[in-house]
Amino acid sequence: MPATLKDVARRSGFSVTTVSRALNGHSDVNIETRKKIEQAARELNYFPNRMAQQLVTRKTNAIGLYSLDRETFQNQFIALMISGMMDEATTHDFNLLLFATQRLMTAEEMVIQCKQRGLGGAVISGLRTDEAFIAELPAVEFPIVLVDVPVEGPRATYVSVNNVLGARSAVEHLASLGHTAIGMINGHDAAWVSQERLQGYKEGLLQHGLQIKDSYIYTGDFSKESGRRGAEHLLAANPELTAIFAASDLMAVGALEQLQAMGLEVPGHISVVGFDDQDFANHVSPPLTTIRQDMYVFGRLAARELIAMIEDTAYTPHHVDLPCTLVPRGSSGPVEKQGGVD
């Protein structure tokens, strides 16, 4: 139905070859000829057929996003990241395809599937650090960008915010408010970010001359419920705590609710800091002090690295630590003497 090169050739009176060369801006075509051809193309509403193009030039102009974890897919997070990826893809005239898989098979199988679908590379999100799959990745000859999993190879890299720094600045924030007994509710171990945030927490404490106590650390699973349990547990074991840093906003909100249910005032009796800055962080009461990661630029960066690898086979991928910043809101405040709060 749509017009083809042949149609344009017929209408303009030149050969298919010349039309192709004219429309692609090659030099060996007369300026007059080019104009006529462009005119004809416009009249016929001609657009090149991408399938045919890709078939002959073995270049692909599409990237894919594999989302393995449907839980995290449902938060606003991934939407922002997709948003960034879309914009970056658009500026490079790339398409963005989305895939949902529960598990990734072998790396080779995945690469074949990608190639078959015409992808030049893929971003993978939601991978757990305990997947065997990860080990195969660095060797793979197919451009891959991971989200929050540290893998690097000639055709593979990853994007992440600097979780260590982020967690550290959360602790610093609390310490600078006078807190000395700061607990942490962490995410599950299978997430790389958990390890990083824990490390940041520890570094923050050390930096302020505070001691690291195992009993101050509770391992949850990023869920609200685990945040609730974490707060309960931490306070039962350490009634002296005046601050809690949670490795996700969802856990922080769980903690918030639990603390308030226990009759504690936030931030009067105890301060809470989250991580992520999801939209609800600003809607809870008190609004959550948290570490903000900009998922939009995150997505843009992931797509940018991927496309660079695809377009330039010699490109050496590059890991960039995105900054994340503290957003002070109502849930954190200076230490006060017990009970003395309005």
Add this chain to the structure above:
Amino acid sequence: MPATLKDVARRSGFSVTTVSRALNGHSDVNIETRKKIEQAARELNYFPNRMAQQLVTRKTNAIGLYSLDRETFQNQFIALMISGMMDEATTHDFNLLLFATQRLMTAEEMVIQCKQRGLGGAVISGLRTDEAFIAELPAVEFPIVLVDVPVEGPRATYVSVNNVLGARSAVEHLASLGHTAIGMINGHDAAWVSQERLQGYKEGLLQHGLQIKDSYIYTGDFSKESGRRGAEHLLAANPELTAIFAASDLMAVGALEQLQAMGLEVPGHISVVGFDDQDFANHVSPPLTTIRQDMYVFGRLAARELIAMIEDTAYTPHHVDLPCTLVPRGSSGPVEKQGGVD
């Protein structure tokens, strides 16, 4: 690099034609032959090249999602919808492409772009009812599904929840709790859902013999800030109000905050009901009573209709009203005598 049909032919000793027919399950190939060919294909790790396939069979196996409004893209909403679309696409072996555009040009132009990219149809979200674009849509010969914009044609339909019913059940809920002075904070007029929800609100009132007062209706723009202003405005003009129905959770939360800032207790003095059931609805305090729309099945349905249109040229698209259900939570309660609340 990947194996082609020719490779499989060479290895198995049959012709390209036979290999193709064998792999595609045609009947006129010997069972032994088929087995050998399948074996060879497996050994070579053969996967058909989608580009070539699509080039010759003019069938496409991809659908697209155009997102026009980046604001709404950023909520958890669209992520759930995409999630549903992905699953539906996957079960039909379709790809899902994402596009971001600020504005859609003419319908014809859009169709050409879609075809050029190999799409068989598109879902369009974030369209405003005042776009001229909409008028062209029913006539278009390309499968299209709209989100929350009522357009129907031989190759076009739309998905939506039953906003009238949803709004009505919100009002019924409040009325059954004894409320008789119920205000509404609506979204902006350019959204079709605003009109529908307003109508549902009115129907709900009438059904319970309550009067419709213009001063009880405030038109916002779906933002939290407009919810805040709406609450302030409504109560200033109508101090007798004991309940507010907001046409989005975000506005409901804005209203909630404003009411609390004004010293009113929710639900003690005044009840609030939202619409959407975004994730933060459950995290605010009190948790928001709201009308839940299941965006996952929403997405699935959109994709299902679209794919049906693509695969069966004779298929007459179908608009289905998805149900939406009231989720009673803490922000709504029975009317009480003024001031008598703990």
Add this chain to the structure above:
DNA sequence: TCCCGAACCCGAAACGTTTCGGATTGGGGG
């Protein structure tokens, strides 16, 4: 013995591009 159909297989064309390797002009220098 001959013919016919079933079962199985294959060659070649087609889809819409890009690109390699020329072919055709016209003009200038020797």
Add this chain to the structure above:
DNA sequence: CCCCCAATCCGAAACGTTTCGGGTTCGGGA
């Protein structure tokens, strides 16, 4: 007048499939 080069243009092959229109073989009925 001949040669060569620059400027333009074009034919045909190739990319990896599917499918149309056959072709061959074999067995059985007439």
